[in-house]
Amino acid sequence: MSEMITADLVDLDLAAETKEAAVRSLAERMVTLGRVTDLDGFLADVAAREARMPTGLDGGIGIPHCRSAHVTEATLAFGRSARGVDFGAPDGPADLIFLIAAPAGADDTHLTILSALARHLMDEDFTTALRTAADATAVAALLQGPAEPGDAGPDAPADEPGARADERGARADQPGAQVAEPGTTATESDTTAADRVFRIVAVTSCPTGIAHTYMAAEALEKAGQHAGVEVVVEPQGSAGFSRLDPAVIAAADGVIFAHDVPVREKERFAGKPTVDVGVKAGINRPAELIAEVRAKAERGELTGPVTGPVTGPVTGADSGSGAAGSHPTPLDGAGEPGEGYGTKLRTWLMSGVSYMVPFVAAGGLLIALGFAIGGYTVDKAPSVAEHFVWTDHTSWAALLFQVGGLAFTFLLPVLAGYIAYGMADRPGLVPGFVGGSIALTINAGFLGGLAAGLIAGGTVMTVQRIRVPAPLRGIMPVVVIPLLSSAVVGLLMFLVVGKPIASLQKALTDWLSGLSGTNAIILGVVLGLMMCFDLGGPLNKVAYAFAVGGLANPNEGSLKVMAAVMAAGMVPPLAMALATTVRGKLFTRTERENGKAAWVLGASFITEGAIPFAAADPLRVIPSAMVGGAVTGGLSMLFECTLRAPHGGIFVILLIGNPVLYLIAVAAGTAVSTGLVVLLKAARKTGRPDQGEDATRTEDGAAGGAGAAAKVPEPV
Known part of the structure; x- marks a missing residue:
């Protein structure tokens, strides 16, 4: 493969005013060099990725990218804009624009370029050099190092193809190893660290699993070096992730989750002081997060969700979010400290609604078909378990109606259960389903299901913050949390909030009817x-x-x-x-x-x-x-x-x-x-x-x- 970027793929005076124009201008350079065969087709693929989520990053960076059948070889083009181009970053337009094109199916190449580039963009000297370079050749030379896939040098991300074997070994196989400061030897680092080093394991992830994921990882590692703390990061990228060695996790004194999507296999980190924030917090204030988790450890706070151990073998180690043995959950309230409760509430409620919709579709359509085949008296038919005539269409209609009705009885339990799940992970399921069932029993309706889910999730989150002796932690997720939270939810739903909500639901129903x-x-x-x-x-x-x-x-x-x-x-x-x-x-x-x-x-x-x-x-x-x-x-x-x-x-x-x-x-x-x-x-x-x-x-x-x-x- 020829070099991914050459001077011909660099435009230091990019005049485009929109992201579409910027992408087109850089793509035309790829077409000229034969790297892209169909300009319009390639632009459509880039735009499809852009529509999924903006590719602008804080700090004046834009990274439009895609895999496309119209790309002949992995290519990186760079443009520098004096006026800036809006790629959707919160802090404004981007002046450094990287267009990354990879052939269809070249997942590893595509992600390696992105992740390596993202890590280097955390280096202020690197971005300053890009902004001040006087000629295209110098920029191309600067970019060839971090962007080249398969690079086995120190610039390769530790969890991506091409990472240095010795670095991966230091992280996974030597749980007590201190990451050496630049300019020091491993021996010097081990000597200064001794046994007093504070150890942190971290997980970073973002919706696309690429840029922010690795930028946060880089920021946390650098902040750890400056603070004299060992920070080992597991970036959970879109191409899967390499799990931290269990010994590394066991030896850790604290955990940092910097994520905008659920942490996969979160139970591995149970029972440790935990800071749980959005991925941008990992990028913007890593030193504060390290200080926060150290303070929690000193106070003995176990703020991480205490979930049960993995009961079966973990397979599919690097297969991504769909790996067998992984336990993806909805967002569980993670976010920036300044993020409003309205945003968190919407996320929790959407978790419940998303799990409820399949029950709605299946049950609702079966009920509707039952009415269509058997008429509006089908709801009066006897149970098909007791009376079913194979040649009678009304029996078939009754079967559809009754199966759909049973599916509909799960609506409120599933809604409440997965709202609580979104707030508190798996421990929220039991009280959530119990609360939803109570809402169904007392005719509290949809509003009752919402309330039950929020009460269940809040109760579990409160119980999880209780400091318990180490010998009792093992029974917390399977006995104590379900017992206490279900009792509290039952009390509140039956005797306190359930009846008023049921009255409100009835009033709403009567209003709609009239x-x-x-x-x-x-x-x-x-x-x-x-x-x-x-x-x-x-x-x-x-x-x-x-x-x-x-x-x-x-x-x-x-x-x-x-x-x-x-x-x-x-x-x-x-x-x-x-x-x-x-x-x-x-x-x-x-x-x-x-x-x-x-x-x-x-x-x-x-x-x-x-x-x-x-x-x-x-x-x-x-x-x-x-x-x-x-x-x-x-x-x-x-x-x-x-x-x-x-x-x-x-x-x-x-x-x-x-x-x-x-x-x-x-x-x-x-x-x-x-x-x-x-x-x-x-x-x-x-x-x-x-x-x-x-x-x-x-x-x-x-x-x-x-x-x-x-x-x-x-x-x-």
Whole structure:
């Protein structure tokens, strides 16, 4: 393989003003050198990665990257911008831009480049040299060291391919080894460390498992060196991770979790003083985290979640998040100390909702099919365990209805259990499920399930903070925590908060049942706006959860709400599909291809089908989708449409009340959204005929330029 970066791949005067233009400019250099075979195809792949999550990093860094079938060999291009380009970093535009291209399937190469580069970006001298270099040759020479995959030198990340064997050995096989200060020998380091060295093990991870993961690891290791503390880090990257030796963990005096995604196999670190923060805290204030965990150790605080030991063999050591033996959990409240409780609360609630949705879909559709086959008296049928006639369609309808009903009885326990799970890990499951079952028993409904989950999670988190003697720690997760937390949750749900919540739930149900006229239309408009605001995000899920919560005890009002929510959620992808059909020249070739798929996604009630369009042009697509969704939601309520199925889109039309009017509502909202997005895109084109992303055209006449690449996310 030739060098990944040469002087021809360096632009020290990058003039682009948008990230799309910057990526295109650097990609064109790759095309010139034969590293990329199809510019538009490659740009679409870069944009798909960018749509998934911004690639801007704090400190003026942008790292757009992707794997692509249009790349012939792993390549790194660099651009330096005087004005800065916005890549979505919280602290503003990036002036140092790295475009990384790897051939399809070259996972190790791709991740090695990124992780090694991320570690070097923590070195202020390195970034200063990039900002002050006078010629492209010097920059290329500077980048060739950290970026080269397979580099066996000291620059390779310790947990990535190419890491030095002796460094990995020092970390994994010598738990007492002190990481030597630069300029000292191993003997000198061992002598000064002796037995007084404070040992910390850390785990770092971020949603993409690349840049922030390794930047945090580097920052913690450097801070440990300056503080005279041994810090051994396990970066849990997107290509898997190399587990710390159990002896290293056992010898550690404290633990630091710097993560934005769940720590895998967290039980390995149980029973030690623990600091649990977001990954950016690991980058921005590593010295404070080290001081904090030392202080907790001195006070004897065991703040880490105490979970049971692994009861079986761990396999799939480096297979990533899906490895057998790993125990991925939802976010358990980790975050910056300044992060608001509102953000944490939303994360916990979304954990419960995400686990509940499959039960909703399966149970709700089975119930709806039972009604469709057996009529509205199917709920009066005897138990199929006692009476079932193989040739009678009503028996089959009763079977579907009763199986779906049983699935629905799990909604509140699963919701509450996994809210508690998101807050307190596995110890939260038992009290969470108990609380959810109590909410079901006392008819506290969806609100009761939410309250039960939060109470259970809070109770477990409180119990976990109690200092206990070392001999008792082993029974905490299997006896003490389930016993105490379940008793507390039961007491509160039965005697304190359960009955008021049940009364509130009944009042809400009665209100929905009596909705008519203007009130119903306004509610439909609000739900439509929520469904289309973030296209499958938290606000969308809140509206959806509100609707499906009413299906547990359905009435006329709750069925109208479910109909309005599903109708509005179909609008964004259908509108984008229609817009790419009627005014294809306003969209790129890739977007027009996405538009074909959006027909099916929209008809299936998969709102996320509009995400590629919204990511490419949010200021025009999202408002247009919201207006159309509001129109559809309001019309669905006005037409008094009802729906017993929680999902299915057009394919459950037979289960919809007033189906013709329902289709009219969906069509009207789709037409409104289509018209708005076409008008807004056409106005942009007219207002800037000779500049920006509309100045260049693709080979088939569609608008190209900087915005040609459609942001197509990976499947959710």
